[in-house]
Amino acid sequence: MTKEKADLLQGxxxxxxxxxxxxxxMHGFGLSVRxxxxxxELFQVEMGSLYPALCRIEARGWIKAxxxxxxxxxxxxxxSLTHSGRKQLGEETNRWETLSTTINSMLxxx
Amino acid sequence: MxxxxxALFRLQSVFRRKAFEAEMSEEIRxxxxxxxxxxxxxxxxxxxAHYAARRDFGGVDQIKExxxxxxxxxxxxxxxxxxxxxxxxxxxxRAFTATVLTIFAICVAANVAIFSVVDGVLLKRxxxxxxxxxxxVYDSYPKAGFDGGISVPHYLERSxxxxxxxxxxxxxxxxxxxxxRGSTQGIEAMATSAGFFSLLRSAPVLGRTYTEGETALxxxxxxxxxDTLWRSRFNADPAALGKVLMMDDEPYTVIGVMPASFRFPxxxxxxxxxxxxxxVEQTDLYRxxxxxxxxxxxxxxxxxxxxxxxxxxxxxxxxxxxxxxAKMVVEGAGYHPAINGLHATMVARIRSVLVFLQAGALFLLxxxxxxxxxxxxxxxxxRAREYSVRRALGAGSARLGRSIILETLVLSxxxxxxxxxxxxxxxxxxxxxxxxxLPFDMSAQPDLSVCVVTLAGAMLSGLLxxxxxxxxxxxxxxxxxxxxxxxxxxTTRSMQRVRQxxxxxxxxxxxxxxxxxxxxxxxxxxxxxVNPGFRPAHVLTxxxxxxxxxxxxxxxxxxxxxxxxxxxxxxxxxxxxISTLLPFTWNGGGAAIVFKNRKPTxxxxxxPHLVVSVAGDLFTTLGIPLVRGRLLGDGDVSTVQKxxxxxxxxxxxxxxxxxxxxxxxxxDSGPDPVYYTIVGIVGAIKQxxxxxxxxxxxxxxxxxxxxxxxxxxxxVEDPVSLGTTLDKVVKQVDPYLDVHDVRLMEAxxxxxxxxxxxxxxxxxxxxxxxxxxxxxxxYGVLAYTVAQRRREIGIRMAxxxxxxxxLRMILGSGLRMLAFSLPAGAIGAVLIGRVMAGFLxxxxxxxxxxxxxxxxxxxxxxxxxxxxxxxxxxxxAPAEALRST
Numbered sequence: 001m002t003k004e005k006a007d008l009l010q011g012x013x014x015x016x017x018x019x020x021x022x023x024x025x026m027h028g029f030g031l032s033v034r035x036x037x038x039x040x041e042l043f044q045v046e047m048g049s050l051y052p053a054l055c056r057i058e059a060r061g062w063i064k065a066x067x068x069x070x071x072x073x074x075x076x077x078x079x080s081l082t083h084s085g086r087k088q089l090g091e092e093t094n095r096w097e098t099l100s101t102t103i104n105s106m107l108x109x110x
Numbered sequence: 111m112x113x114x115x116x117a118l119f120r121l122q123s124v125f126r127r128k129a130f131e132a133e134m135s136e137e138i139r140x141x142x143x144x145x146x147x148x149x150x151x152x153x154x155x156x157x158x159a160h161y162a163a164r165r166d167f168g169g170v171d172q173i174k175e176x177x178x179x180x181x182x183x184x185x186x187x188x189x190x191x192x193x194x195x196x197x198x199x200x201x202x203x204r205a206f207t208a209t210v211l212t213i214f215a216i217c218v219a220a221n222v223a224i225f226s227v228v229d230g231v232l233l234k235r236x237x238x239x240x241x242x243x244x245x246x247v248y249d250s251y252p253k254a255g256f257d258g259g260i261s262v263p264h265y266l267e268r269s270x271x272x273x274x275x276x277x278x279x280x281x282x283x284x285x286x287x288x289x290x291r292g293s294t295q296g297i298e299a300m301a302t303s304a305g306f307f308s309l310l311r312s313a314p315v316l317g318r319t320y321t322e323g324e325t326a327l328x329x330x331x332x333x334x335x336x337d338t339l340w341r342s343r344f345n346a347d348p349a350a351l352g353k354v355l356m357m358d359d360e361p362y363t364v365i366g367v368m369p370a371s372f373r374f375p376x377x378x379x380x381x382x383x384x385x386x387x388x389x390v391e392q393t394d395l396y397r398x399x400x401x402x403x404x405x406x407x408x409x410x411x412x413x414x415x416x417x418x419x420x421x422x423x424x425x426x427x428x429x430x431x432x433x434x435x436a437k438m439v440v441e442g443a444g445y446h447p448a449i450n451g452l453h454a455t456m457v458a459r460i461r462s463v464l465v466f467l468q469a470g471a472l473f474l475l476x477x478x479x480x481x482x483x484x485x486x487x488x489x490x491x492x493r494a495r496e497y498s499v500r501r502a503l504g505a506g507s508a509r510l511g512r513s514i515i516l517e518t519l520v521l522s523x524x525x526x527x528x529x530x531x532x533x534x535x536x537x538x539x540x541x542x543x544x545x546x547x548l549p550f551d552m553s554a555q556p557d558l559s560v561c562v563v564t565l566a567g568a569m570l571s572g573l574l575x576x577x578x579x580x581x582x583x584x585x586x587x588x589x590x591x592x593x594x595x596x597x598x599x600x601t602t603r604s605m606q607r608v609r610q611x612x613x614x615x616x617x618x619x620x621x622x623x624x625x626x627x628x629x630x631x632x633x634x635x636x637x638x639x640v641n642p643g644f645r646p647a648h649v650l651t652x653x654x655x656x657x658x659x660x661x662x663x664x665x666x667x668x669x670x671x672x673x674x675x676x677x678x679x680x681x682x683x684x685x686x687x688i689s690t691l692l693p694f695t696w697n698g699g700g701a702a703i704v705f706k707n708r709k710p711t712x713x714x715x716x717x718p719h720l721v722v723s724v725a726g727d728l729f730t731t732l733g734i735p736l737v738r739g740r741l742l743g744d745g746d747v748s749t750v751q752k753x754x755x756x757x758x759x760x761x762x763x764x765x766x767x768x769x770x771x772x773x774x775x776x777x778d779s780g781p782d783p784v785y786y787t788i789v790g791i792v793g794a795i796k797q798x799x800x801x802x803x804x805x806x807x808x809x810x811x812x813x814x815x816x817x818x819x820x821x822x823x824x825x826v827e828d829p830v831s832l833g834t835t836l837d838k839v840v841k842q843v844d845p846y847l848d849v850h851d852v853r854l855m856e857a858x859x860x861x862x863x864x865x866x867x868x869x870x871x872x873x874x875x876x877x878x879x880x881x882x883x884x885x886x887x888x889y890g891v892l893a894y895t896v897a898q899r900r901r902e903i904g905i906r907m908a909x910x911x912x913x914x915x916x917l918r919m920i921l922g923s924g925l926r927m928l929a930f931s932l933p934a935g936a937i938g939a940v941l942i943g944r945v946m947a948g949f950l951x952x953x954x955x956x957x958x959x960x961x962x963x964x965x966x967x968x969x970x971x972x973x974x975x976x977x978x979x980x981x982x983x984x985x986x987a988p989a990e991a992l993r994s995t
Contacts, residue, residue: 028137029144047141047166048173055177072147076140077133 013045013053014062015096018081018089021063025080027070028054054079062088127187134177138170188509189516196517203489209886210485211525216879217478218529218564220471223536226560228468232461236453237371239311240408244452245415247278247405247422249398251443254718254806256700260405261398262391264429264447268405271425274418275407279306280385281375282403285818286357287657288381289343296655296850297339298378299357301385309408310374316340317351317366325384333362334382337370357383358657375404394432395780398439406452415449422447438702442716463869466949470623470876477619481883483575484612486518488894490579497583511580518576519569526568530561578608609891613884614931617972620877620884621935621964626942627877628960629953630870636952637863642693643795645733649855650829651692652836654819654847663815667725667747669843670819674726676839677823680832686823687728690816691720693797694858703764703809706774706785717806719760720797721777725813729755729792731824732855739771739790746812753812754786759794760807777809786811799862801951821849829854869949881971888975892924896979903983904991913984920983924976932965939964 020026020034028051035045057063062085068078081089142163149159167173200207235241247268248260260280269278281302287294307319320332333355335344344350344364354361362383373379391401409418426447430436439445490497497510654673656666670688677686700718703710728734729741737758746753754775761770774785792810796802813819825832837849853861896903903916943955953960 027140027144029141029148032141033148046168048168048176051137051173052176052179070140070144074140074143075136076144077137 012096013049014057015089015092016045017050017053017057018062018085018092021079021081021085022089025068025078027068027076027078029076031079057085061085134174138167138174142167189512192513192516193520195513196520199517200520206485206489207521210482210521211528213478213481213485213883213886214522214525214568215528215532217475218526218568219532219536220474220876220879222530222533222560222564224464224467224471226533226537226557228464229557229560231457232464236456241452243276243408243411244309245407245409245418245449246452246455247407247447247449249445250448251398251439251445251716254443254700254716256443256718257448258404260402261396262387262401263394263397265402265405266387266392267429268422268425268447269407272407272418272421274409274413274421276410277305277309277408278405279303279309279407280402280405281306282385282401283376283379284383285655287359287655288339288355288357290356294356294657294846297380298376299333299381299383300375300379301383303385306382306406309406312368312372312374314366315369316348317364319366320384325386327386327388329384331357331360331362332365332384333357334366334368335364336368336373336380336382338378339380340367355381357381359660375406394434397433398435398445407449415451419449422449438716442711442714445716462948463865466869466946467872470626470873473619473623474876474879477616477623477880477883479571479575480612480616480619481887482571483578484609484616484887485890486521486575487578487582487609487612488890490514490582494583507584511584514580514583515573515576518579519572522568522572522575523565526565529568530564533564606895610927613887613891613927614934616884616887617928617931617968618935618938620880621931621968622938622942623873623877623880624967625935625939625960625964626946627870627873628964629943629946629950629955629957630866630873632957632960633949633951633953634863634866634870637800637866640796640800642800642859643734643793644693646855646859648825648827648829649732650823650825650832650836650852651695651855651858652821652833652849652852653695654821654840654849656817656819656847660844660846666815666817666819667813670725670813670815671744671747673819673821673840673843676843677821677836678726680823680835680839682825682827682832684824684826685727685731686821687724687726687731688813689725689728689820689822690723690813690818692820692822692855692858693732693795694855694862695798695820700806701777702779704776704779704783705764706776714764717763719777719806720808722808722810723813723816724810728810728822731822732795733824734795735793737791737793739788741790741792742810742812747814752784752786753789755790755792755810756788757792757794757808757810759805760809761788761791763807775809777811800859822855881967884968885971885975888924888927888972889978892920892976892979893982895923896920896983899983900986900991903986904988907986908988908992916986917980917984920980921973921976924972924980928969928972932968935968936961936965 016035016038017031020031020038026034031054032045032047032050035050036043054063054065058065058079062082063079064082065077065079067075070076145163145166146156146159149162150156154162164170236244238244248258249264250257265278265280269275269280279302281300284299284301285296286299288297288299289295304320304322304325307313313319314334317334319334323329324332335350335355340346340350343355344353350364350367353364355364356362368382390396391399407418409415423446430440433439497514500510501507656669661669674686674688677683701721702716703714703719724742725744725747727741729736739755742753742755756770756775761768764770765773770788770791773788775788776783776785778784786809794805794807797805797808821836823829823832823836833852836852840847840849903911906916907913939961940956943950943957947955
């Protein structure tokens with residue numbers, strides 16, 4: 001995998017994670033389920049990507065993690081969006097929209 | 111910002127590694143359990159659900175590894191592991207670590223301490239605002255050995271007419287008796303012109319400074335107190351303002367108090383009073399009288415020193431035209447006005463000593479660095495096998511290099527930190543020594559930047575020191591180095607040569623330092639044995655102030671004679687005398703001599719001669735021999751017919767044929783002088799510096815009632831016990847008088863040499879450390895060589911070599927290094943001797959005795975260092991050596 005491609009995919013996953021956390025804090029498993037639902041079962045995120053991505057985003061200060069108790073009384077690490085995470089999500093969304101519009105129009109061009 | 115946060119986040123996880131690992135496992139376990147539950151809810155059996163969850167999740171350990179990578183990069187963790195390893199290794203090799211740290215600490219400490227002083231004294235600005243604009247202006251008479259003062263007419267003309275000077279101020283020292291009658295205390299006051307404080311941009315903490323009007327003749331007296339005087343006389347009471355301080359029995363109103371940090375222009379002025387010029391001082395008669403200690407000016411903004419100098423010279427050319435003494439002072443004494451930066455003037459006296467000390471400290475650093483390089487390479491070779499094994503087991507070059515560099519860095523940074531701490535401790539002592547001699551408050555605070563630069567230097571040297579080791583280790587042929595320590599191997603030749611080169615360099619440098627110290631000590635030793643021309647042993651001296659308000663001039667003569675008489679009557683005192691200027695009490699001064707019968711040549715007229723007033727048996731007391739004629743007696747003090755005595759130097763200067771007796775001379779260049787007839791010639795003495803060769807001769811005249819009187823007495827026994835008696839005797843004559851500065855004559859002479867003692871002591875310290883380092887270096891290398899050649903020596907002995915042959919072989923390798931370094935050191939020593947010529951007294955830059963002694967000392971030290979490993983080699987038991995791996 002070339003570096004650029006990896007960056008693109010990573011960036012995309014980061015954005016999707018931020019998006020998934022936008023409504024409420026969530027633990028790793030819940031996040032994987034939600035990501036799948038959000039993509040209408042088409043997108044299966046690999047755990048080997050999810051957890052390192054969470055760690056990376058946490059290091060950047062976009063999300064923060066706290067230990068909490070899940071619905072069925074289990075200790076789990078909950079991730080929530082920070083203020084700068086929200087800002088980042090807005091920026092990423094804009095950038096993505098610009099990019100996809102541009103690429104779409106280029107693909108449709110004859 | 112976010113980058114820093116990321117780095118911190120990662121760094122934190124390195125330290126919290128265990129906690130992080132536990133959290134990670136916990137999180138993954140939770141995930142798997144939740145997935146399993148979800149699968150069961152979807153209708154799987156528990157077993158199926160468990161495996162499906164695992165399958166979906168993927169390889170747990172791989173994920174953990176990726177997780178960790180994300181969390182903290184591997185190299186960082188490896189670095190920490192290497193660091194821990196280095197510290198462990200260094201702690202294990204205690205002898206090596208302690209040696210290296212000590213060397214590092216000594217070298218760094220010496221440099222930090224000396225450089226902080228250099229920085230504070232030579233490099234920092236003066237503690238006055240806009241100090242770079244302040245200059246000193248003075249009259250210089252180089253041929254007469256006179257430099258520094260300025261006359262009143264010159265000061266007035268220059269401050270009035272030179273447009274380059276925006277502000278100017280003058281000052282002179284006055285000794286006054288402060289306090290009410292009966293409890294006076296002699297203090298050093300500075301009489302300054304009104305603009306003095308504003309020129310220095312310094313203000314009092316309390317009250318005000320004096321106005322121009324207060325410096326006029328006859329205006330009411332005012333005084334500004336120093337912090338010291340304010341505390342001692344007024345208990346630091348703010349209400350001191352407006353109170354009266356009696357000085358010389360006249361009332362001075364206190365108008366201000368200066369801050370404790372302000373001390374200028376001498377080291378410890380106690381009070382400042384307005385400088386008042388008398389009428390006569392302003393006349394041409396005093397044009398070259400240097401009645402002022404100094405003149406400070408502040409240049410107009412934008413004016414350069416060179417421009418100011420041009421104006422000064424132009425004015426001087428004009429004034430010389432009306433100067434009746436012009437021909438005499440210019441031709442005879444090389445008179446010219448001079449201007450110099452205030453800072454440069456102030457530090458001029460200690461500059462050379464400081465530069466010299468700093469050079470010595472840098473030299474020491476150089477030796478230390480060479481020694482460290484040597485120790486570290488020796489050790490690296492010892493660990494070559496460890497490195498080779500690590501490489502053979504797959505450690506990469508980068509990894510290995512990094513661990514070597516880290517290890518050296520740990521050493522150098524720790525050594526640097528210890529050195530800084532020791533240096534700062536030493537700084538407290540050294541700085542005190544130097545700041546005492548400065549006429550202003552220099553911040554003794556060690557600079558943070560000095561510490562930072564030192565640490566950076568330590569780090570850089572650590573990197574530099576590790577380069578040869580890294581290079582050697584990485585270029586080593588693996589199989590060769592693995593086998594070099596084994597049965598068949600010998601040590602690599604290139605490494606051996608590098609080490610020997612370093613040792614040679616070290617001995618050479620130590621040679622230079624040792625011989626430099628030798629020259630300095632020899633100079634001091636010669637100086638100590640210089641005959642001062644009199645006999646200082648058993649002579650006690652003290653000072654008495656006879657203030658004008660109490661004693662008119664005529665009364666003082668009788669009083670002084672009475673004191674001298676009473677002292678002589680004390681038991682154990684063989685003779686006593688009075689003088690206005692005892693040797694080794696004061697520096698400089700002098701008057702030109704006028705002859706009754708002839709006009710002097712310009713050169714003769716400009717030569718300053720000390721003129722000393724004496725009474726009692728001064729010559730006998732000091733042990734100054736009479737050469738011809740007679741000595742001055744108490745009778746000469748009272749008679750109208752004035753007699754005088756001159757010393758041999760003086761007599762030879764003006765009467766080389768030996769017909770001085772009977773000539774009439776006077777030190778008074780005024781219009782109607784009193785002439786003194788020479789009645790005797792006495793031996794010349796050293797007046798204030800044993801090293802001084804520039805002495806124009808002294809004229810002794812009968813005591814004429816001068817205010818400051820110095821007492822001298824010679825005792826049969828040790829005179830120390832007489833100190834308090836002396837004060838009692840003087841108090842018997844008049845209870846208001848007191849004797850101060852009571853010291854043995856020998857102590858005064860020793861005091862004049864204190865600067866030289868400091869230099870010799872420090873140089874000795876440097877040389878001692880250098881010698882020690884060189885010895886350690888030689889020992890280290892040879893001890894290591896012997897350990898390495900154990901097997902070879904064992905083989906030699908098994909084949910029939912006798913122990914003494916082995917001994918000679920090892921000593922021989924030590925001698926070879928000496929043979930290279932001694933000549934090199936001798937050349938360096940001769941060069942350094944040339945540089946130091948100014949510091950040396952009576953010793954040429956090339957002194958064969960010193961060179962020979964240095965060689966002998968170094969050779970002895972080197973041999974001693976060789977002997978231990980050589981004897982160890984000779985005791986090698988062949989069977990044992992061959993058997994060991």
